[in-house]
Amino acid sequence: MAWTPPPPRGGHPYHMHDAIYAQPGALRLVTRGQGDAIAAAAARLRGLDRVLLAGIGTSWHATLVGELLFAHAGRLGHRARAFHSFELASYWPEPDARTGVVVVSHRGGKRYSLEAFARAKAGGGVSVAVTGKGADGLAAADWVLRTVDQEASACHTVSYTSALALLATLAAAAGGDEALAHELQEVPDQLALLLGQESWEELAARFADRKRFWFVGGGPNTATALEAALKMSEANYATALGFNCEQFLHGPWAALDPGDVVFLVAPPGPAHARCLDVARVARAVGAPVVALAPEDDRELAALAAETIALPPAPELLSPILAIVPLQLFTYHLALVRGANPDTMRGDQPAHGRARAALTL
Numbered sequence: 631m632a633w634t635p636p637p638p639r640g641g642h643p644y645h646m647h648d649a650i651y652a653q654p655g656a657l658r659l660v661t662r663g664q665g666d667a668i669a670a671a672a673a674r675l676r677g678l679d680r681v682l683l684a685g686i687g688t689s690w691h692a693t694l695v696g697e698l699l700f701a702h703a704g705r706l707g708h709r710a711r712a713f714h715s716f717e718l719a720s721y722w723p724e725p726d727a728r729t730g731v732v733v734v735s736h737r738g739g740k741r742y743s744l745e746a747f748a749r750a751k752a753g754g755g756v757s758v759a760v761t762g763k764g765a766d767g768l769a770a771a772d773w774v775l776r777t778v779d780q781e782a783s784a785c786h787t788v789s790y791t792s793a794l795a796l797l798a799t800l801a802a803a804a805g806g807d808e809a810l811a812h813e814l815q816e817v818p819d820q821l822a823l824l825l826g827q828e829s830w831e832e833l834a835a836r837f838a839d840r841k842r843f844w845f846v847g848g849g850p851n852t853a854t855a856l857e858a859a860l861k862m863s864e865a866n867y868a869t870a871l872g873f874n875c876e877q878f879l880h881g882p883w884a885a886l887d888p889g890d891v892v893f894l895v896a897p898p899g900p901a902h903a904r905c906l907d908v909a910r911v912a913r914a915v916g917a918p919v920v921a922l923a924p925e926d927d928r929e930l931a932a933l934a935a936e937t938i939a940l941p942p943a944p945e946l947l948s949p950i951l952a953i954v955p956l957q958l959f960t961y962h963l964a965l966v967r968g969a970n971p972d973t974m975r976g977d978q979p980a981h982g983r984a985r986a987a988l989t990l
Contacts, residue, residue: 848901
């Protein structure tokens, strides 16, 4: 399914705004009518030698979270592995009959995701598609799990969190993790509270003049950092970088300047201690830190210029919650910068020509 720029809106609210605020309702409904398919797919995946998850862009970030969901909640351990679709299709051996491939692609039309899917089918393995409504590129999968209607904005938000929710549901079903499945039911209400928590316009205005925007997280929130940096590139064209916390500490921080800002995703978990080290480094350099952490995390709050309180949730589910404040910051920074966050700059002549010449 090819994407074309939507009919432009003249100003706020853009399509991206509507999609961000649709997330609580979308997550409440995303599994409705799909219970049998989820149960059947989970039963088949749990008995395989390996389960590979593949996607590109935002969908790849979803698979990085899915990898840990299947490893832990799905009880697959090292049998679960996430791949960028291009790498899986171009460099890795063809999956065999004892391999399951879960392809995440909202529009279902990306070349290399389709190639990864085709290789899984050719090898006789099990195929599961996590894709948007109305997308038929992956309809031949053994099981097709649908996220949401196609987003009008090129800057995907609700399709990402909906894919995460489906992957979490599928992993919990595969591993019989009833506790995680129960916690997942609380996420839509937590999202609704989070959406109204801050003055996002003021936050964007406060940091709008920063030279670079760094996003750092660990474990499943490595994907949150990567996804937030991607949204910034797509929606407001700022210079944004996403890093795993340990990777950041192994060299990239040397490029950090006082004129930058670091967004640090640090819920409780094994990565928290290293996220504190990231905050200490940023403070020593003179770059402000915006911390996404529990409200009672006083140690991190003492190092941060601003703290956005994350609701309590298992770390494996925290990426669904943590990305939403970063989506909102990205959106409101686009408003400050006079950018249309829906078009991925396709409405500008040079970028429009570049898009027309590009095959994805």
